[in-house]
Amino acid sequence: MIQDKDKKREIIVKRVAQELKDGDLVNLGIGMPTLVANYIPEGIDIMLQSENGFIGLGPTPKPGEEDKDCVNAGGQPASHVLGSAYFDSAMSFTIIRGGHLDMTVLGALQVDQHGNLANWMIPGKLVPGMGGAMDLVAGAKKVVIAMEHTAKGEHKILKKCTLPLTAEGEVDLIVTDMAVIEVTPKGLVLTELAPETTVEEVIAATEAELIVSENLKVMNV
Amino acid sequence: MIQDKDKKREIIVKRVAQELKDGDLVNLGIGMPTLVANYIPEGIDIMLQSENGFIGLGPTPKPGEEDKDCVNAGGQPASHVLGSAYFDSAMSFTIIRGGHLDMTVLGALQVDQHGNLANWMIPGKLVPGMGGAMDLVAGAKKVVIAMEHTAKGEHKILKKCTLPLTAEGEVDLIVTDMAVIEVTPKGLVLTELAPETTVEEVIAATEAELIVSENLKVMNV
Amino acid sequence: MKNKIKTIEEAVEYIKDGMVVAVGGFMGTGSPERLIDAVVAKGIKDLTLICNDTASPGKGVGKWITNRVIKKAIVSHVGTNPETGKQINAGELEADLVPQGTLAERVRAAGAGLGGILTHTGIGTVVEEGKQKITVDGKEYLLELPLKADVALLFGSIVDKKGNVYYKKATRNFNPIMATAADLVIVEAEKLVEVGELDATDVMTPSIFVDIIAQ
Amino acid sequence: MKNKIKTIEEAVEYIKDGMVVAVGGFMGTGSPERLIDAVVAKGIKDLTLICNDTASPGKGVGKWITNRVIKKAIVSHVGTNPETGKQINAGELEADLVPQGTLAERVRAAGAGLGGILTHTGIGTVVEEGKQKITVDGKEYLLELPLKADVALLFGSIVDKKGNVYYKKATRNFNPIMATAADLVIVEAEKLVEVGELDATDVMTPSIFVDIIAQ
Numbered sequence: 001m002i003q004d005k006d007k008k009r010e011i012i013v014k015r016v017a018q019e020l021k022d023g024d025l026v027n028l029g030i031g032m033p034t035l036v037a038n039y040i041p042e043g044i045d046i047m048l049q050s051e052n053g054f055i056g057l058g059p060t061p062k063p064g065e066e067d068k069d070c071v072n073a074g075g076q077p078a079s080h081v082l083g084s085a086y087f088d089s090a091m092s093f094t095i096i097r098g099g100h101l102d103m104t105v106l107g108a109l110q111v112d113q114h115g116n117l118a119n120w121m122i123p124g125k126l127v128p129g130m131g132g133a134m135d136l137v138a139g140a141k142k143v144v145i146a147m148e149h150t151a152k153g154e155h156k157i158l159k160k161c162t163l164p165l166t167a168e169g170e171v172d173l174i175v176t177d178m179a180v181i182e183v184t185p186k187g188l189v190l191t192e193l194a195p196e197t198t199v200e201e202v203i204a205a206t207e208a209e210l211i212v213s214e215n216l217k218v219m220n221v
Numbered sequence: 222m223i224q225d226k227d228k229k230r231e232i233i234v235k236r237v238a239q240e241l242k243d244g245d246l247v248n249l250g251i252g253m254p255t256l257v258a259n260y261i262p263e264g265i266d267i268m269l270q271s272e273n274g275f276i277g278l279g280p281t282p283k284p285g286e287e288d289k290d291c292v293n294a295g296g297q298p299a300s301h302v303l304g305s306a307y308f309d310s311a312m313s314f315t316i317i318r319g320g321h322l323d324m325t326v327l328g329a330l331q332v333d334q335h336g337n338l339a340n341w342m343i344p345g346k347l348v349p350g351m352g353g354a355m356d357l358v359a360g361a362k363k364v365v366i367a368m369e370h371t372a373k374g375e376h377k378i379l380k381k382c383t384l385p386l387t388a389e390g391e392v393d394l395i396v397t398d399m400a401v402i403e404v405t406p407k408g409l410v411l412t413e414l415a416p417e418t419t420v421e422e423v424i425a426a427t428e429a430e431l432i433v434s435e436n437l438k439v440m441n442v
Numbered sequence: 443m444k445n446k447i448k449t450i451e452e453a454v455e456y457i458k459d460g461m462v463v464a465v466g467g468f469m470g471t472g473s474p475e476r477l478i479d480a481v482v483a484k485g486i487k488d489l490t491l492i493c494n495d496t497a498s499p500g501k502g503v504g505k506w507i508t509n510r511v512i513k514k515a516i517v518s519h520v521g522t523n524p525e526t527g528k529q530i531n532a533g534e535l536e537a538d539l540v541p542q543g544t545l546a547e548r549v550r551a552a553g554a555g556l557g558g559i560l561t562h563t564g565i566g567t568v569v570e571e572g573k574q575k576i577t578v579d580g581k582e583y584l585l586e587l588p589l590k591a592d593v594a595l596l597f598g599s600i601v602d603k604k605g606n607v608y609y610k611k612a613t614r615n616f617n618p619i620m621a622t623a624a625d626l627v628i629v630e631a632e633k634l635v636e637v638g639e640l641d642a643t644d645v646m647t648p649s650i651f652v653d654i655i656a657q
Numbered sequence: 658m659k660n661k662i663k664t665i666e667e668a669v670e671y672i673k674d675g676m677v678v679a680v681g682g683f684m685g686t687g688s689p690e691r692l693i694d695a696v697v698a699k700g701i702k703d704l705t706l707i708c709n710d711t712a713s714p715g716k717g718v719g720k721w722i723t724n725r726v727i728k729k730a731i732v733s734h735v736g737t738n739p740e741t742g743k744q745i746n747a748g749e750l751e752a753d754l755v756p757q758g759t760l761a762e763r764v765r766a767a768g769a770g771l772g773g774i775l776t777h778t779g780i781g782t783v784v785e786e787g788k789q790k791i792t793v794d795g796k797e798y799l800l801e802l803p804l805k806a807d808v809a810l811l812f813g814s815i816v817d818k819k820g821n822v823y824y825k826k827a828t829r830n831f832n833p834i835m836a837t838a839a840d841l842v843i844v845e846a847e848k849l850v851e852v853g854e855l856d857a858t859d860v861m862t863p864s865i866f867v868d869i870i871a872q
Contacts, residue, residue, distance in 0.1 A: 023444045025650045045443050047650060051757065052683040052709075053830050055648050068686070069814070069826035075684025075712070075737065080826075083443075083604040083637040085648035088829045088861075089683075089709070090554075090765050093758030094622055097555035097778060100650060116781070127745055127752070128736025129710070130784075135758035138778045139555055168781025244659050246865045266658050268865060272542065273468040273494075274615050276863050289471070290599070290611035296469025296497070296522065301611075304658075304819040304852040306863035309614045309646075310468075310494070311550050311769075314543030315837055318563060318770035321865060337566070348530055348537070349521025350495070351569075356543035359563045360770055389566025547771070556762070557791065557798035560772030576772065576791075578802060583772035587793060611858055643826055644859060 001178065001201050002194060008148060008177035011194055014039050014221040016105055016146050016175050020046050025055060027096065027136055029106040030074045033146050036105055047081075049101060051132040053092050056084025073132070096132065097139040104140035106133060108147045108174075110161045113208040115171040115183040117145065118163035130166060137167035149176035155207040157181070157188070178202050180219060187211055192219045222399065222422050223415060229369060229398035232415055235260050235442040237326055237367050237396050241267050246276060248317070248357055250327040251295045254367050257326055268304075270322060272353040274313050277305025294353070317353065318360040325361035327354060329368045329395075331382045334429040336392040336404040338366065339384035351387060358388035370397035376428040378402070378409070399423050401440060408432055413440045443637075446605050446655045453628045453656035454480040457489075457593055464492040464549065464591035464620040469522060470502030472613030474597040474630035477656055478502065482509045492549065492591055494542060494616055495519040496526040507535070516589065518542035541569060544586050546619055552588035553622025559586055594624035598647070601631035602638070605652030606645040614646065621651040628654040658852075661820050661870045668843045668871035669695040672704075672808055679707040679764065679806035679835040684737060685717030687828030689812040689845035692871055693717065697724045707764065707806055709757060709831055710734040711741040722750070731804065733757035756784060759801050761834055767803035768837025774801055809839035813862070816846035817853070820867030821860040829861065836866040843869040 002008050009032060017039035020026065027049045028034050037057075040046050048057035051073045058079035061067065066077035080086075095101060110118040117137055120130040137143050150156055157174065174181040179202045180192035190202060191213045203210055223229050230253060238260035241247065248270045249255050258278075261267050269278035272294045279300035282288065287298035301307075316322060331339040338358055341351040358364050371377055378395065395402040400423045401413035411423060412434045424431055454477060457463060467473025481489075482505055489512045496517060497504035504523050506512050514536040520526040529535035540548065547559045560576055560583035563569070574585040596617045599610035607629055609617055621627050629652050669692060672678065682688025696704075697720055704727045711732055712719035721727050722740050729751040735741040744750035755763065762774045775791055775798035778784070789800040811832045814825035822844055824832055836842050844867050 050827070052686070053827050054642070055650055056642065067826070069828050071684065071686045071827055073683075075686060078827075080642055083602065083606065083649060084642040085606055085645035086643045086826050086829060087645075087648065088824075088833045089757070089761040089831045090834050091648075092830075093761050094550075094554035095648075095650070097758050097776065098553050098622060099555055100622070126736075127742055127754075129732060129734035129752075129754045130756050131710070131734035131736075132757040134756040134782065134784065135778045138780070139758075165782045167778075271612070273471070274612050275857070276865055277857065288611070290613050292469065292471045292612055294468075296471060299612075301857055304817065304821065304864060305857040306821055306860035307611050307614060307858045308860075308863065309609075309618045310542070310546040310616045311619050312863075313615075314546050315765075315769040316863075316865070318543050318561065319768050319837060320770055321837070347521075348527055348539075350517060350519035350537075350539045351541050352495075352519040352521075353542040355541040355567065355569065356563045359565070360543075386567045388563075547769075551774075554762075555777065557775030557777065557793040557796065559766070559774050560800075562770065562772065574791075576789075576800070578772040581772065585775075585791070609858075614858075643824075643829075 001197050011177055011219065011221050012146050012175055015180060015219050016144055017041065019103065019144060020044055024102040025049055025100065027051060027101055027104045031107055033105040033107060049095060050078065051092050051096060053088060054080060054084055054086040056080045093135055096135050099139060099141060101140040103142040103144060104136040105144045105146050106136065108145045108156065110156050110158055110163050111145050111171055111174055112158045112161045113188045115169040116161045117166045117171050118161040120166050121164050123164065133166050137170045142172050143170050145171055145174045147176055149178040149205050158207045178205060189213050190216065192217050194219050222418050232398055232440065232442050233367050233396055236401060236440050237365055238262065240324065240365060241265055245323040246270055246321065248272060248322055248325045252328055254326040254328060270316060271299065272313050272317060274309060275301060275305055275307040277301045314356055317356045320360060320362060322361040324363040324365060325357040326365045326367050327357065329366045329377065331377050331379055331384050332366050332392055332395055333379045333382045334409045336390040337382045338387045338392050339382040341387050342385050344385065354387050358391045363393050364391050366392055366395045368397055370399040370426050379428045399426060410434050411437065413438050415440050443604060446652065447603065447657055448654050450476045450480045450656050453477065453654050454484055456626055457481060457486055459486055460488045461592040462490040462492065464594040464624055465503050466596040466615065466617035466620050467502050468494050468615040470497040472597050472609065472615050472617055473502035474595045477595045477628060477630045478505055481511060487511055488513045490514040490516065492516045492589060496523040498522050499525055516540060518545050548586050548589040549619045549623045552590035553619065556588065558588060561586055591624040592626065594620040594627045596621055596627065596629045598629045598631050600633050600635055600640060601629055601655055602635050602640045604637045605649035605655055606640050607647035607652065608640055608644055609646050618647045621647040626653050627651050628656055630656045658819060661867065662818065663869050663871055665691045665695045665871045668692060668869050669699055671841055672696060672701055674701055675703045676807040677705040677707065679809040679839055680718050681811040681830065681832035681835050682717050683709050683830040685712040685719065687812050687824065687830050687832055688717035689810045692810045692843060692845050693720055696726060702726055703728045705729040705731065707731045707804060711738040713737050714740055731755060733760050761831065763801050763804040764834045764838045767805035768834065771803065773803060776801055806839040807841065809835040809842045811836055811842065811844045813844045814847050815850055815855060816844055816870055817850050817855045819852045820864035820870055821855050822862035822867065823855055823859060824861050833862045836862040841868050842866050843871055845871045
């Protein structure tokens with residue numbers, strides 16, 4: 001089991017990046033998912049969507065080179081790559097809701113064995129609003145959750161989410177610092193282990209039932 | 222009663238033009254309604270919408286000056302005036318259906334005393350399709366019918382339309398070569414007579430019941 | 443970058459008999475004439491057409507009527523093509539006439555992942571037939587359902603090599619909506635330019651919708 | 658041609674206490690900062706806000722939160738403005754949280770004269786509450802209703818004197834949709850140009866939607 005916080009993040013982000021395919025349009029959620037952009041495999045052409053209104057999100061501009069008219073979905077200074085396109089919010093969500101997004105990568109508070117996701121509020125505490133998350137999860141062709149396996153020792157991969165849902169049964173893949181887990185009609189299938197991690201450790205860190213794949217591998221990160 | 226065909230048209234078109242107000246956005250149907258553009262009162266700034274995708278329809282270009290990328294809703298060569306805007310069909314009908322069009326002027330096969338309109342098909346005979354007519358009539362703030370009062374002696378202003386409807390209860394004003402008739406909750410009100418025309422002639426040429434306005438006038442055309 | 447550029451002939455190889463094909467253009471303006479011709483030349487048949495109209499006999503999809511490429515037309519208007527009316531009356535062509543604004547919204551709904559939209563257009567007319575009526579705030583609406591195609595054939599005034607499209611003047615019409623609502627999208631490029639020549643703010647159909655650029 | 662040009666101060670005279678005001682912008686980018694400031698300066702209160710978010714304390718409509726201009730916020734996200742959460746938790750501000758794509762479609766529906774739209778977004782979540790569910794082709798959708806404002810406050814990068822608007826890069830966001838869905842539309846012009854300087858093909862909000870150009 002990996003202990004180092006930075007190492008955990010790196011593993012998650014590198015492994016998620018391996019899901020990208022040439023020509024994909026991808027939306028990366030705020031926070032850790034954003035870092036996936038740093039690990040896009042070579043020779044693969046990915047376009048990143050920014051739900052505030054463009055495809056072709058580029059690197060963060062250097063200080064002094066910001067363009068006030070170009071920000072990312074977090075409102076932070078951004079840039080666009082060659083071949084980008086800007087549009088309004090209706091078109092942005094036509095892309096998202098209409099199934100034109102190949103993949104979305106999001107963090108989670110909880111995810112369960114039915115593919116349910118809770119990542120937008122904690123009643124009585126955190127009321128940030130769902131932003132575009134509900135549309136992204138309901139609309140993207142593939143929904144990948146990138147998160148630490150547990151939160152301060154608490155389970156996050158549950159039999160049933162207890163927090164208000166973001167969407168029902170839409171999660172396809174869970175990538176954590178301990179494992180890669182596929183959501184299938186039969187349940188959660190453990191397909192890969194992180195380096196230095198055992199099946200027993202993953203099972204102990206997971207409330208949901210896990211089916212261990214016959215082809216269980218170690219992540220290539 | 223005016224007999225000359227051209228004179229009839231001129232009266233209708235001139236009278237309809239008087240309905241235009243400064244700043245109005247107007248859609249003129251194919252055929253006679255198109256001619257209204259030639260009689261826009263001076264000092265009045267009107268924008269014409271072309272439902273194929275722009276506002277600011279201008280005069281027909283001279284032979285040899287056509288632009289293949291600019292046509293009107295009839296597919297004929299057109300031009301745009303200064304300050305125009307092009308858009309797609311979704312925006313075109315956002316304007317029409319969303320109540321952003323101040324007036325539409327259309328021809329009719331039949332119109333009745335409930336404000337119903339039939340102008341898009343004759344079963345077993347003419348199946349042109351409704352094009353944008355149903356949206357125009359349902360969506361425009363003011364629906365003006367411009368037509369000859371009768372068709373080869375047959376009534377066109379009826380108690381109840383017999384042809385398939387274009388829309389139900391949406392007509393506001395009927396302008397013919399004989400009269401101006403307002404559609405009100407009480408019924409059809411005859412408000413103006415064409416020159417050389419009597420109330421009796423209008424009543425005889427109209428199947429629907431007519432309420433003769435106390436302020437009955439002669440058209441100022 | 444994936445190479446999306448093909449010849450007109452290569453592009454129409456993807457169209458098979460019986461498919462649902464959406465075609466941009468309004469009375470032929472903004473229609474992909476060369477793709478339309480290639481479909482005729484290849485002898486493709488039994489298509490279901492989604493288009494604003496059937497244009498006129500020698501123009502746009504009017505050529506598909508004349509050459510009997512389609513078995514069903516989902517359009518708002520056929521009046522400018524006498525041949526269409528003739529075939530409909532003879533029972534040789536099926537026509538599903540849809541109000542123009544409703545047609546735009548139904549195609550858009552398919553592209554935007556909406557299950558349908560409510561419109562007042564068509565209330566009290568034959569357009570109502572077989573449709574669910576829903577009352578909102580005391581006003582009646584028809585529930586109109588999404589309309590999706592297997593293939594969309596578009597015409598772009600300026601297309602960059604990545605597939606971003608710009609439509610000049612009145613050529614835009616249904617093109618950008620149809621771009622969102624088909625499994626395969628083919629754009630006939632009037633002018634093909636390098637990536638970057640189209641300003642990102644001015645792109646009307648983002649490249650991700652375009653599968654093939656036909657030249 | 659009608660003169661639509663007014664000063665910022667004249668423009669906000671049309672905004673009255675208690676109105677529903679839609680404001681363009683995403684985290685403040687593409688927001689009409691000078692109109693927002695003038696509303697604060699005038700002491701307008703009890704507004705219902707329709708906006709993507711409540712930005713941050715010193716930016717965009719975030720300033721309306723700090724200055725308690727609004728009593729209700731219809732938005733998709735408030736997480737970047739801690740003051741919003743504080744006021745919500747204290748019961749001082751009512752918040753109606755709407756998924757971002759649904760918010761865009763609801764405003765668009767109001768502008769387009771649609772009675773509503775069906776979306777799968779929110780199915781199985783609290784967003785369902787109190788809404789009609791409609792099944793189409795075996796899939797469940799929520800019926801989401803139009804959302805209209807009394808006044809829309811927009812930010813245009815380039816505005817011509819007739820009121821045609823062009824939005825640069827990511828400043829577009831909700832601006833063109835809100836332009837269609839308010840009784841009165843006020844655009845703050847970053848750059849005001851003569852009629853004709855904006856190419857008719859490049860206009861993003863046609864002049865007919867704009868009532869006042871604020872300068």
